[in-house]
Amino acid sequence: xxxxxxxxxxxxxxxxxxxxxxxxxxxxxxxxxxxxxxxxxxxxxxxxxxxxxxxxxxxxxxxxxxxxxxxxxxxxxxxxxxxxxxxxxxxxxxxxxxxxxxxxxxxxxxxxxxxxxxxxxxxxxxxxxxxxxxxxxxxxxxxxxxxxxxxxxxxxxxxxxxxxxxxxxxxxxxxxxxxxxxxxxxxxxxxxxxxxxxxxxxxxxxxxxxxxxxxxxxxxxxxxxxxxxxxxxxxxxxxxxxxxxxxxxxxxxxxxxxxxxxxxxxxxxxxxxxxxxxxxxxxxxxxxxxxxxxxxxxxxxxxxxxxxxxxxxxxxxxxxxxxxxxxxxxxxxxxxxxxxxxxxxxxxxxxxxxxxxxxxxxxxxxxxxxxxxxxxxxxxxxxxxxxxxxxxxxxxxxxxxxxxxxxxxxxxxxxxxxxxxxxxxxxxxxxxxxxxxxxxxxxxxxxxxxxxxxxxxxxxxxxxxxxxxxxxxxxxxxxxxxxxxxxxxxxxxxxxxxxxxxxxxxxxxxxxxxxxxxxxxxxxxxxxxxxxxxxxxxxxxxxxxxxxxxxxxxxxxxxxxxxxxxxxxxxxxxxxxxxxxxxxxxxxxxxxxxxxx
Numbered sequence: 001x002x003x004x005x006x007x008x009x010x011x012x013x014x015x016x017x018x019x020x021x022x023x024x025x026x027x028x029x030x031x032x033x034x035x036x037x038x039x040x041x042x043x044x045x046x047x048x049x050x051x052x053x054x055x056x057x058x059x060x061x062x063x064x065x066x067x068x069x070x071x072x073x074x075x076x077x078x079x080x081x082x083x084x085x086x087x088x089x090x091x092x093x094x095x096x097x098x099x100x101x102x103x104x105x106x107x108x109x110x111x112x113x114x115x116x117x118x119x120x121x122x123x124x125x126x127x128x129x130x131x132x133x134x135x136x137x138x139x140x141x142x143x144x145x146x147x148x149x150x151x152x153x154x155x156x157x158x159x160x161x162x163x164x165x166x167x168x169x170x171x172x173x174x175x176x177x178x179x180x181x182x183x184x185x186x187x188x189x190x191x192x193x194x195x196x197x198x199x200x201x202x203x204x205x206x207x208x209x210x211x212x213x214x215x216x217x218x219x220x221x222x223x224x225x226x227x228x229x230x231x232x233x234x235x236x237x238x239x240x241x242x243x244x245x246x247x248x249x250x251x252x253x254x255x256x257x258x259x260x261x262x263x264x265x266x267x268x269x270x271x272x273x274x275x276x277x278x279x280x281x282x283x284x285x286x287x288x289x290x291x292x293x294x295x296x297x298x299x300x301x302x303x304x305x306x307x308x309x310x311x312x313x314x315x316x317x318x319x320x321x322x323x324x325x326x327x328x329x330x331x332x333x334x335x336x337x338x339x340x341x342x343x344x345x346x347x348x349x350x351x352x353x354x355x356x357x358x359x360x361x362x363x364x365x366x367x368x369x370x371x372x373x374x375x376x377x378x379x380x381x382x383x384x385x386x387x388x389x390x391x392x393x394x395x396x397x398x399x400x401x402x403x404x405x406x407x408x409x410x411x412x413x414x415x416x417x418x419x420x421x422x423x424x425x426x427x428x429x430x431x432x433x434x435x436x437x438x439x440x441x442x443x444x445x446x447x448x449x450x451x452x453x454x455x456x457x458x459x460x461x462x463x464x465x466x467x468x469x470x471x472x473x474x475x476x477x478x479x480x481x482x483x484x485x486x487x488x489x490x491x492x493x494x495x496x497x498x499x500x501x502x503x504x505x506x507x508x509x510x511x512x513x514x515x516x517x518x519x520x521x522x523x524x525x526x527x528x529x530x531x532x533x534x535x536x537x538x539x540x541x542x543x544x545x546x547x548x549x550x551x552x553x554x555x556x557x558x559x560x561x562x563x564x565x566x567x568x569x570x571x572x573x574x575x576x577x578x579x580x581x582x583x584x585x586x587x588x589x590x591x592x593x594x595x596x597x
Contacts, residue, residue, distance in 0.1 A: 002372060003059055005049065006364035008066045009146065011080040011235065012357050013038050014443075015045035016391075017053055018365035021373075021382035025052040026362055026391040026443045030081075030568040034575075037236060039078040040121035041153070042361075048393055057154040064368045065146055066360035067166040068194050069139035072126040073109045080235045082118040088228050092281045100279045107131055124149050164364045166193035168208065172370060173363030174327035175203045177352040177386040179499065185321040187312065189271075190328030190356070191220045200269045200315050203325070205380040207370065211319065212269035218280065219271065219304050220330050222263065225281045226300045230293055241297045242335055243477045246524035248298025252291070256299035259287045263303075266310045269318060304330070305339045312340055322347040329356040332445070334529050338506040341498055353389050353502035354444030362386070362443075388537055389502055390450060392441030395572045400591040403573040409595060419594040421540070425547035427594075428456050428557060432586035433465060435562045437576035439540060442569075446503040447561035448531050449482055449541030451569045453585070455558040456548075457481050457520040462558060469584035472565040479560050481520035482531040484545055487555030491517060492530060503531045520558040531559065 006016040016026035025048065030036050032044035050057060074080075083091075094111055098104040109130040112118070124145055129138050143163055151158040170193070171186045186203040188196070198217030202209045224234040227241050248256075265274040277283035288296055308330070316322050322345060331337065331351050341349045352359065366383065373380055395403075401417075409415055427434060432455075439450040447453075453470065455462040467473055480503055483491055491513035498505055509521050509528045521528050535542040549555045563569045563579060570576045573590050580588040580595065587596040 002369065003053075003055060003061050004365045004368045005046065005060050005063045006066060006361035006368070007042060007046065007063065007150065008357060008361040008364075009039075009041055010067065010070045010075055010357065011037055011039055013040055013042040013045070014358055014361045015042045015049050016361040016365050017049035017055075018369055019053060021369050022384040023362055023365060023386060023391060025049040027393065027441070028358060028443070028568070031392065031441065031571045034568060035078070035081050035119055036566065036568050037081040039075045039081055041123040041150070043123075043153075046154075052393070057156055060154070060156060060160065062368050062372075063150060063154065063156065063161045064364040065150065065161065065163045066169045066357075066364040068143055068163045069136060070142075070166075071139065072124065072129050072142040072145075075124070076109065076121050076126055076130060077112045077115075078119055078121055079112075082115070083233070085228065085231060085233050087112070088234050092228075096279065097282065101282065123153075162368075164367050165195075166360065167196060167199050167213075168367045169360035169363035170327045171199070171201055171203060171208050171363075172367040173359050174325040174350075174352055174355070175208075176366040176370065176380075176383050177359075177362065178325050178350040179385050179387070180323060180325055180348070180350055181205065182323075183321060184323045184325055185315055185319055187315065187324060187326050188328040189217055189219055189308070189326075189330035191224070197221075198271055198328075202319060202321065207374065214270035214272055216264075216273050217271040218264065218273075219307055220328075221280055222260070222284070223300055223304060223330075223333075225284055226296060228281070229285055229288065230296060238333075240474055240477060242301060242333060243474075243522070244294060244297040245301035245335070246298070246522060246527075247476060248292075248294040252295025253298035253302065256288065256291045256295040257302055259284065259291075260299055260303035264307055266307070266314050269311075269315055271307055271311050301333075301335060304333060305336045308336050309339055309343060313343060313345055316345045324349050326351050327355045331355040332504075334504065334506040335527070337504065338527065341496065341505065348496065349498060349505075351504040352386060353446060353504055355504065358444060387501075389443050389448060390440040390538065391443045393572060394440040395437075395591060397591050400573055400593055403577075404590070404593065404595075407577065409577065413595045413597060416594050416596075417592060419589060419592050421543035421547045423594065424454075424544050424589060425551055427587060428454060428548055429551045431456060431459060431462070433462060433470065434587045434589055435570075435576060435580055435585050436589040437562060437570055437573065438589060438591050439538070441571065444502070446531070447559065447569055448502065449533070449538055449544075449559065451562045452482075452559045453562050454544075455519065456552075456554075457517040457556055457558040458515075458552070458554060460519050463519050465584065466560065471560065471563075471583075476523075478522040478529075479520050479558050480529045480531070481517045481556040482533055482541070482545060482559040483517070483556035484542070484549065485532050485534045487549075488532055491556065492528060492532075500530055500532050501534070501537060503529050505529070516554040517556055517558075520556070530556075
């Protein structure tokens with residue numbers, strides 16, 4: 001038996017456990033800590049993974065830390081997790097402007113080291129590396145500190161703890177996590193890795209053969225800065241910009257698009273600078289002054305779609321490979337993926353769930369297992385694709401019952417045991433909006449039924465209620481459906497039969513979908529980002545949708561993540577009850593209990 005523990009210690013910290021080529025457990029630290037996008041050593045995620053597999057740390061054959069080089073200052077201050085919009089703006093003015101535009105050195109750590117409202121990482125002894133400018137030598141020293149600290153915390157020999165190239169973590173996840181096998185084109189596009197922010201590789205069971213890479217693919221950075229300039233939080237609210245983009249009218253979109261059009265270009269197999277500005281944030285701030293917010297959102301979305309389409313077309317023509325697995329933060333732009341998939345030159349496109357850095361812990365496991373098998377000349381057939389994403393904790397009926405008694409929930413709410421899929425479906429059909437916390441928690445950014453808010457997708461009024469009274473989020477944001485796999489052709493325009501079990505792809509909707517699922521489509525362009533659900537993937541959730549179909553004739557439900565705005569998706573009964581009590585959900589499903597007002 002080969003046991004591998006993968007760890008992501010930077011932003012969106014996570015842990016994953018692989019046993020004999022199969023990912024058996026994975027979780028993000030934010031679900032346990034409550035700090036969205038949490039940074040640092042994912043202690044509680046690691047403890048969960050080992051407990052789930054009934055293993056001790058001493059049984060681990062290999063611990064793999066995703067990424068060789070990353071900045072310890074950002075982990076110390078937990079930047080993405082702690083920063084508000086005002087902090088991101090301050091970073092531009094107090095650090096990047098002096099460094100990039102005024103040629104002055106500034107200590108990044110000194111700017112943010114004494115904030116009483118911040119959570120700081122206290123796991124790694126990075127103190128001597130925190131002052132001054134962070135260079136590669138400092139990052140190399142940080143790598144050894146990471147290895148020795150993890151070795152000590154887990155109580156295992158140092159030689160069992162290794163680091164893996166960031167780009168390898170991404171691409172091995174993209175390939176081995178997908179159902180694709182044989183020769184494919186593996187592409188990364190992201191903010192920054194160990195040596196690149198864009199790579200092109202030929203991938204097969206024999207491994208990764210890189211054809212090109214660049215540090216000038218700034219699609220992710222540009223989208224991030226536009227998110228900030230629109231008053232939203234970078235590295236978290238890019239999806240809001242994407243949701244806003246379809247509302248732009250042609251006049252405003254075309255006006256703003258001229259600001260983006262000449263920044264980047266495709267050169268060979270890379271996206272590189274065309275007309276390079278001295279700095280991206282201040283360049284766009286000045287050039288977009290007086291432009292409308294919707295035009296800006298529409299323009300940056302069009303820019304990313306155009307650049308990715310041109311890049312991928314060039315890569316397919318150069319390699320002859322038209323089956324693509326795409327990964328990295330930019331791959332989470334579902335509308336760009338829709339445009340790529342529609343290219344005539346592309347035969348197949350697959351995007352694994354949580355394609356950004358959240359999943360590099362899983363990618364590290366895939367790489368380590370592949371390397372072990374390759375070194376011992378063993379078949380890669382033992383490496384299992386990630387066909388299910390329900391990899392987190394679950395809570396038994398007994399645990400839920402004990403929680404309800406301990407919290408005296410029956411004194412405040414009506415509590416009914418033995419809830420059935422028909423009971424839930426009937427409430428949805430009657431217009432109730434439910435939170436469901438049952439079964440194993442999903443890994444990644446999408447709730448896929450087990451930590452979801454559910455509603456009748458025929459009712460547009462459900463959108464207003466969820467936005468205003470439950471999720472407290474922006475009015476323009478669309479919701480998504482979970483649909484039965486056998487109803488795919490009824491609802492989705494998907495001529496290439498692309499797989500979308502994890503809500504990583506967008507599609508045009510059918511006329512029937514525009515009747516049955518109208519509340520779960522984008523209101524402006526009527527596109528859909530579905531979870532296409534096979535019964536074997538989640539029998540309990542499938543049964544709810546099937547029961548709803550028997551009642552209504554509709555083979556899907558509206559599904560959005562079970563959380564309050566700004567909070568992580570709920571972990572278990574405690575977080576689910578808190579969300580229920582602090583929102584206007586009609587009822588809460590906890591395992592086989594239903595709690596209503």
